[in-house]
Amino acid sequence: MNKHDETKMKTKTKIKQPLIRVKDLHKTYSLGRVSLEVLRGVSFEIAAGEFVALYGHSGSGKSTLLHMVGLLDRPTSGIVHFDGINVAKLRSGRRNSIRCNDVGFVFQFYHLLPELTVLENTMLPGMVGNSILRWPGRKKALRLRAMELLDELGVSDRLKHRPRELSGGERQRVAIARALIHKPKLLLADEPTGNLDSKTGQKIMDVLLRYNRQHGQTILMVTHDEELAEEVSRAMYIKDGRLVSG
Amino acid sequence: MYKIFLCFRYLRSKAMPYLAVLGVALCVWLLLSSVSVMSGFLNKIESAAKGLFGDIVIESAGERGIAFYDEFIREITAKDRGIAEIEAAEPFILSFGMLRVEGDRNFRQHVQIAGIRLPGRADVSDFEDGLFVQANIAAPTFDPSLKKVIAAIERQQQLMRKIVQREFAPQLEKLSPAKRKLVLEHWTTLHYLSDPNLSPEKKQLLRQLANAGLLQNEALLSLHSVKKRQAELETLQAELAKAEARKTTETELDELREAIDDIIEATGMEQPAYRVILGLGIPGLSFRTEKSETVRYLVPGHRIILYVFPLGKRFSPTDISPNIHKFSIIDDSCSGVSSIDNKLIYVPFKTLQKMNNMAGEYDAENPNVLVSPARCSQIHVKVRGKRLSERELRKISAEVQRAWLDFQQRNPQATLTPVSIDTWRQRQVQVIGPIEKQRTLVAIILGFMSIVAVTLIFVILYTIVVQKTREIGLLKAVGASSRGVAGLFFLYGVIISLVGAILGTVGGYYTVKNINTIQDWADELFGLRVFTRQTHMFAKIPNDVDWTATWIIMVSSIAVGLIGALLPAIRAARMQPVEALRYE
Ligand SMILES: Nc1ncnc2c1ncn2[C@@H]1O[C@H](COP(=O)(O)OP(=O)(O)O)[C@@H](O)[C@H]1O
Ligand SMILES: [Mg+2]
Numbered sequence: 094m095n096k097h098d099e100t101k102m103k104t105k106t107k108i109k110q111p112l113i114r115v116k117d118l119h120k121t122y123s124l125g126r127v128s129l130e131v132l133r134g135v136s137f138e139i140a141a142g143e144f145v146a147l148y149g150h151s152g153s154g155k156s157t158l159l160h161m162v163g164l165l166d167r168p169t170s171g172i173v174h175f176d177g178i179n180v181a182k183l184r185s186g187r188r189n190s191i192r193c194n195d196v197g198f199v200f201q202f203y204h205l206l207p208e209l210t211v212l213e214n215t216m217l218p219g220m221v222g223n224s225i226l227r228w229p230g231r232k233k234a235l236r237l238r239a240m241e242l243l244d245e246l247g248v249s250d251r252l253k254h255r256p257r258e259l260s261g262g263e264r265q266r267v268a269i270a271r272a273l274i275h276k277p278k279l280l281l282a283d284e285p286t287g288n289l290d291s292k293t294g295q296k297i298m299d300v301l302l303r304y305n306r307q308h309g310q311t312i313l314m315v316t317h318d319e320e321l322a323e324e325v326s327r328a329m330y331i332k333d334g335r336l337v338s339g
Numbered sequence: 340m341y342k343i344f345l346c347f348r349y350l351r352s353k354a355m356p357y358l359a360v361l362g363v364a365l366c367v368w369l370l371l372s373s374v375s376v377m378s379g380f381l382n383k384i385e386s387a388a389k390g391l392f393g394d395i396v397i398e399s400a401g402e403r404g405i406a407f408y409d410e411f412i413r414e415i416t417a418k419d420r421g422i423a424e425i426e427a428a429e430p431f432i433l434s435f436g437m438l439r440v441e442g443d444r445n446f447r448q449h450v451q452i453a454g455i456r457l458p459g460r461a462d463v464s465d466f467e468d469g470l471f472v473q474a475n476i477a478a479p480t481f482d483p484s485l486k487k488v489i490a491a492i493e494r495q496q497q498l499m500r501k502i503v504q505r506e507f508a509p510q511l512e513k514l515s516p517a518k519r520k521l522v523l524e525h526w527t528t529l530h531y532l533s534d535p536n537l538s539p540e541k542k543q544l545l546r547q548l549a550n551a552g553l554l555q556n557e558a559l560l561s562l563h564s565v566k567k568r569q570a571e572l573e574t575l576q577a578e579l580a581k582a583e584a585r586k587t588t589e590t591e592l593d594e595l596r597e598a599i600d601d602i603i604e605a606t607g608m609e610q611p612a613y614r615v616i617l618g619l620g621i622p623g624l625s626f627r628t629e630k631s632e633t634v635r636y637l638v639p640g641h642r643i644i645l646y647v648f649p650l651g652k653r654f655s656p657t658d659i660s661p662n663i664h665k666f667s668i669i670d671d672s673c674s675g676v677s678s679i680d681n682k683l684i685y686v687p688f689k690t691l692q693k694m695n696n697m698a699g700e701y702d703a704e705n706p707n708v709l710v711s712p713a714r715c716s717q718i719h720v721k722v723r724g725k726r727l728s729e730r731e732l733r734k735i736s737a738e739v740q741r742a743w744l745d746f747q748q749r750n751p752q753a754t755l756t757p758v759s760i761d762t763w764r765q766r767q768v769q770v771i772g773p774i775e776k777q778r779t780l781v782a783i784i785l786g787f788m789s790i791v792a793v794t795l796i797f798v799i800l801y802t803i804v805v806q807k808t809r810e811i812g813l814l815k816a817v818g819a820s821s822r823g824v825a826g827l828f829f830l831y832g833v834i835i836s837l838v839g840a841i842l843g844t845v846g847g848y849y850t851v852k853n854i855n856t857i858q859d860w861a862d863e864l865f866g867l868r869v870f871t872r873q874t875h876m877f878a879k880i881p882n883d884v885d886w887t888a889t890w891i892i893m894v895s896s897i898a899v900g901l902i903g904a905l906l907p908a909i910r911a912a913r914m915q916p917v918e919a920l921r922y923e
Contacts, residue, residue: 156921160917163816165815165816165916165917165920166915166916166917185820185821186820189815189818189819189820190818192815192816192817192818193817193818194818198816198817200920202809204809204810204812204813204816204920206345206348206810206813207352208345208348208349208351208352209345209348217341217814217817218817218818220341220344221341221814221817221818221819221823222818225343271817
């Protein structure tokens with residue numbers, strides 16, 4: 094099945110297919126007897142190089158959708174194609190590896206590990222993705238990449254600091270560096286500015302925009318801020334578990 | 340890769356893991372040291388029991404003994420027809436008597452007298468291991484070379500000089516060099532060290548050392564005179580043997596015998612038949628320093644008088660007249676079990692047989708007719724192979740039993756009373772039983788303590804897993820597998836228990852190795868003396884580490900860590916990243 098998928102992917106990439114294709118996605122949470130249908134048939138596509146904003150009110154299912162796209166959760170029904178692969182049918186090992194190498198996450202609350210330094214936090218996906226045998230061979234390149242990213246993001250003077258010694262904006266920059274360490278095909282950002290003041294938030298936004306423009310980084314960003322949604326190439330509005338055009 | 344890295348980071352960043360390590364270490368330490376010491380006691384009893392009596396003991400009820408013992412021994416040790424598992428067997432006589440020291444009117448001490456054959460005894464037991472003059476000599480005798488005897492006494496005096504130098508260093512310091520030299524060379528000048536400031540204990544030690552030194556010198560003197568007249572004695576003995584063979588007149592024989600007796604009287608050294616090996620620890624014949632060194636008052640060369648109460652035959656309680664004879668001390672034996680060393684002395688088998696009225700009796704008119712056969716009180720059997728289990732020994736013991744019943748059918752006179760055949764463990768059951776029970780009890784109690792260790796590791800890991808919910812979610816978000824996350828916490832638990840186990844083992848090892856020093860400290864600091872020689876039979880607390888137990892404890896404590904880590908690890912693995920990451 095896997096091989097089949099891959100060959101399919103190869104033939105299809107020739108006709109320049111979208112990076113993400115979501116079709117009729119449903120997600121239902123059952124809370125005891127009550128079931129909550131958070132996503133009710135969502136379909137959309139994201140092409141490589143796009144910066145798409147997903148905005149909607151709190152509780153409208155934005156994060157849920159993002160998690161489906163980022164392989165953190167499995168949908169109740171519907172299809173998610175990631176770079177031509179139907180990820181719903183993948184074994185968890187493959188999903189882990191896609192999450193590690195092809196997707197980068199940025200969260201509202203940064204989620205940096207307090208025991209690790211800024212540099213180590215940035216390199217964490219590298220440590221997760223490599224076995225102890227391969228690690229020594231990869232370490233140097235990863236370190237370089239991490240330093241480069243941190244430099245670009247303006248936190249290179251804090252390499253040995255612990256996350257708690259950083260400001261919110263700095264923490265988010267480190268989180269972005271971590272998300273970009275493997276040059277992911279897709280960067281997922283869940284209200285990356287939600288926990289920051291508007292000035293700092295704008296700076297983070299600028300960073301994301303810059304990566305989109307300079308490096309062609311595909312980004313799907315969740316926000317409940319309509320203004321932010323206007324800065325990007327395309328905005329999707331989600332309401333009551335459905336995408337509403339506009 | 341991240342598993343190991345994060346695991347160490349987690350370990351370093353919290354005080355709790357240290358606590359858990361400490362807990363595990365404590366459990367391992369206590370378990371190891373107590374089980375080791377108890378196993379040590381058991382091993383000592385085993386080696387002492389076997390060391391003296393062999394693996395299996397055949398004993399007749401009462402004092403009438405076993406006859407035709409040599410025939411029976413020959414049957415069970417015969418190459419093809421005997422019992423294959425048996426290596427050797429030896430007769431043994433145990434009797435009671437009183438010991439006096441020549442030249443000391445006041446000293447009398449009741450003793451148990453063992454009649455043994457040398458060097459045969461060394462084949463069935465480890466008797467030779469604890470000897471003073473003939474230490475570790477494969478074939479000890481009642482007639483070792485004089486050189487060896489003298490060397491042993493000189494060794495003893497060397498030790499005494501060391502004690503003097505150690506215990507009276509300040510007093511020695513004060514003496515002039517000439518006097519210092521004198522003190523260390525002549526026991527008669529030891530009183531130079533006397534000083535009014537000496538503690539009563541030191542004063543006593545000084546007196547004891549001087550006393551021992553003087554007594555030893557007497558023995559040395561006697562030994563040197565023996566050496567001088569040895570050649571003369573040997574020619575007389577050779578002549579006597581020749582004369583006896585020639586069947587010359589009684590007067591000529593008597594003359595020779597008298598000449599020999601004269602030499603014995605002059606030198607003070609009895610012939611080999613009347614020599615004794617003392618147990619090292621008979622009260623009044625030696626003393627022990629604080630550092631557990633034994634200093635002998637009586638050494639080879641001294642003579643004792645032995646009163647043997649003959650229980651062997653024709654015994655009437657109203658008329659026990661002892662058989663008395665002088666014996667020369669030739670060696671002493673230390674089994675390490677004080678209850679044995681403080682009352683057993685060893686004399687030649689034949690001699691005791693006679694003195695205990697167990698020798699064979701022949702018809703007065705026809706010396707070829709056996710009226711009553713020679714007897715012994717026990718037969719000690721040595722089994723091939725080391726450390727046989729009780730079950731194996733019992734099987735052999737049953738075979739011996741069968742052989743004996745068969746033998747007795749053919750020789751009805753062999754015993755007049757029932758015979759019991761027991762393994763060494765059966766004979767020591769009163770001593771071993773309680774210790775074995777104690778050891779099990781301690782292991783159980785401490786086993787319960789390891790439940791505490793499990794709980795500790797469990798609680799700590801669980802707290803950490805709960806605390807790290809979001810981080811676990813993040814790890815999964817960046818690609819960590821459930822198995823990987825579980826592995827991380829598993830590793831964490833394993834490292835805690837492994838480090839704890841290693842620390843505990845090292846601690847336990849050093850505790851056990853230095854248990855006697857620790858005991859001494861405790862004694863000095865708090866007057867705490869858990870172990871006394873009298874109650875525990877041994878001179879020292881055993882300080883051998885039980886390696887089997889160590890392995891079992893190590894492995895089980897790591898298992899304990901795994902069990903404690905299991906649930907938290909599973910919880911961490913099951914955690915859904917989405918839920919973990921959702922809220923701050
Ligand atoms: N694991 C869950 N179980 C039950 N309900 C959930 C669960 N996760 C999210 N929800 C509900 O789904 C809805 C959408 O949540 P979410 O996607 O986080 O919204 P948004 O990110 O747009 O604020 C909310 O009402 C939330 O309470
Ligand atoms: Mg949300």
